[in-house]
Structures are given as C-alpha cells and as structure tokens.
Amino acid sequence: MQAPSYILQIWDRFSAFSMETLTKAWCFERCAEPESRQRSEPGGTHA
Numbered sequence: 863m864q865a866p867s868y869i870l871q872i873w874d875r876f877s878a879f880s881m882e883t884l885t886k887a888w889c890f891e892r893c894a895e896p897e898s899r900q901r902s903e904p905g906g907t908h909a
Contacts, residue, residue, distance in 0.1 A: 876884060
C-alpha cells in the first residue's frame with residue numbers, strides 16, 4: 863500500500879521531530895486530563 867504524494871509531503875514536514883515529541887504535543891492539545899499526578903493526589907510530589 864502506497865500513500866498518495868500529498869500525504870507524504872505533509873508527513874515529511876515532521877521528519878525532524880521524534881514521534882514521542884509529536885505525541886506529547888498532540889496530547890497536550892487534545893487530552894482532557896494531565897498524565898502526571900497532581901500534588902493533592904496520593905503519591906504526588908510534595909515540594
């Protein structure tokens with residue numbers, strides 16, 4: 863299966879970014895709740 867050239871052109875724009883970076887950026891914009899624990903939650907960091 864081969865992606866059309868217009869999709870490959872868009873995909874190539876992100877070649878310099880690691881997938882982890884793109885995933886974090888996407889989740890930051892889309893995820894409803896943060897992944898890390900809040901200070902008030904059990905096991906959270908108390909600084």
